[in-house]
Amino acid sequence: MHNLTLLSDAERNRIELDKQAAYAVWQVKQAKVGYEVFAEIANKIDDDDEREFFEQAVMKYKQQMGL
Structure with missing residues (x-):
């Protein structure tokens, strides 16, 4: 378990984009x-x-989900 509040704004934003x-x-x-x-x-x-x-994450999930 990770405490997301300890992450930087940039790291939290990347999690949201993912x-x-x-x-x-x-x-x-x-x-x-x-x-x-x-x-x-x-x-x-x-x-x-x-x-x-974001675009790289989309490509990753397209591949994972077979889209």
Whole structure:
């Protein structure tokens, strides 16, 4: 068990982006939303490194979920 409050803001933000990526891929796989959801989320991320992290997480979850 980890205490997330001990993490830096950047680390907590990456965890949140990873969760958003996993949820978005799950939603597409379940046909609840279309593929445009990935671009919609990515376009709201101002920081280039964070956007790239999100896009890599999407690719990771697409592979894991067979999408």
